[in-house]
Amino acid sequence: MKIAIDGPAGAGKSTVATALARRLGFVHLDSGALYRALAVMALRQAVDPASERDLVHLLGTVQLTPLPDGVAVDGLELDQELRTPAVDAVVSKVAQHPAVRAAMVQIQRQWGQGRDVVADGRDIGTVVWPDAEVKIFLTASLAARADRRATEQGGLERLQVEQEIARRDEKDSDRPVGPLRVAPHAVVVDTTALTVEEVVDRLVNIVRPLA
Ligand code: CDP
Numbered sequence: 001m002k003i004a005i006d007g008p009a010g011a012g013k014s015t016v017a018t019a020l021a022r023r024l025g026f027v028h029l030d031s032g033a034l035y036r037a038l039a040v041m042a043l044r045q046a047v048d049p050a051s052e053r054d055l056v057h058l059l060g061t062v063q064l065t066p067l068p069d070g071v072a073v074d075g076l077e078l079d080q081e082l083r084t085p086a087v088d089a090v091v092s093k094v095a096q097h098p099a100v101r102a103a104m105v106q107i108q109r110q111w112g113q114g115r116d117v118v119a120d121g122r123d124i125g126t127v128v129w130p131d132a133e134v135k136i137f138l139t140a141s142l143a144a145r146a147d148r149r150a151t152e153q154g155g156l157e158r159l160q161v162e163q164e165i166a167r168r169d170e171k172d173s174d175r176p177v178g179p180l181r182v183a184p185h186a187v188v189v190d191t192t193a194l195t196v197e198e199v200v201d202r203l204v205n206i207v208r209p210l211a
Contacts, residue, residue, distance in 0.1 A: 001026070003118045003207060004125035007138035008172070008180060009165040010145030012191055012199065013120035016138060018069055019200045021118040024211060029112060031121030031128070032091075033071035034104050036082040037064055039091040041073060049090045052097040059103050066111045083153070088164055092171040101127075101178045122172050125183030134207050135186035138199070142166060144192045 003026065005013050014030055021028035038055065041047070041062055047054045065072045070079065081087070094100060101123075108119065108128050119128065125135035140148075146162035153161070172180040182188060187206060191199050 001116045001134075001211060002112065002129040002132040003134045003136070004129055004132040004183065004186075005118065005120040005136045005138055005203075006122055006124050006126070006180065006183065006186070007120075007136075008145065008169045010149040011138045011140050012148065012196060013138050014069075015196055016191075016199050016203065017118045017120040019196065020203050020207070021068075023200065023204055024116070024118070024207065026116040026118045027068045029066050029108060029117050029119040030069060030071070031066075031104070031108055031119055031124060033078075033082055034064060034066060034107060035095040036087050036091050037071045037073050037078050038100065038104075039087045039094045040078060040081050042094060043086055043090065049093040052099050055094060055097060056099045056103065059100065064107060066107065085156070085164075088168070092168045096171065096175040096177075098177040105178075122180040123178035125186055126181055127178045130183070133210055135183045136203060136206070137182045137186045137188045139188065139190055140192040 005017050007013050017028050038059065039049070041058055042049055042055060045058065047058050063074050067077060070077055072078070105128050112119070125132055142162060145165055146158055149165060150156055150158040150161045169180065189199065189202060
């Protein structure tokens, strides 16, 4: 069984997907971590995030492996370095290239084969698993998402965070391949006024009758 959770930056997808997977005994695939890991590698090796060809070449030289809740590059788990402002600034550029997305989709599908997965990202219900049994579009007001991110990343300026996620949402929504969209038949859940527990309970109630 596949559960797709898509939505804009800072809507709480990863937190909710981790908790939901735990409640259901599924594994959590954080697809954003894959794109972020490629951005980390590009930054480390001074690869131009605008060059599709160079990024595809880079992808061919490293082993990118999803882990439950994370990602490993050549067997080493990446953690803190996935969420730096430098990565936030380039990840959507890295993720806009069709050939990069095609490779990432393949990695995700292979990893998910034969597994019960809760996956979160932008294109899970539209591209990666369009036949997912459950599709959720998790969203919240820009202000709420910026507040959460600023608190989470303590020290970062709230207005700056708001501008960063708004810019990323725009880039993620405007790209021709795998844009951020509400998948057909997705249940839209607005988390602006909900706690994490309330969101997870709501999703468990949607999934349980089908699991
Ligand atoms: O946690 P947050 O919502 O900020 O981002 P994320 O899920 O870690 O994703 C980071 C970036 O990766 C997004 O802004 C997209 O540019 C890209 N991404 C994507 O293109 N497709 C996905 N399925 C997941 C992430």
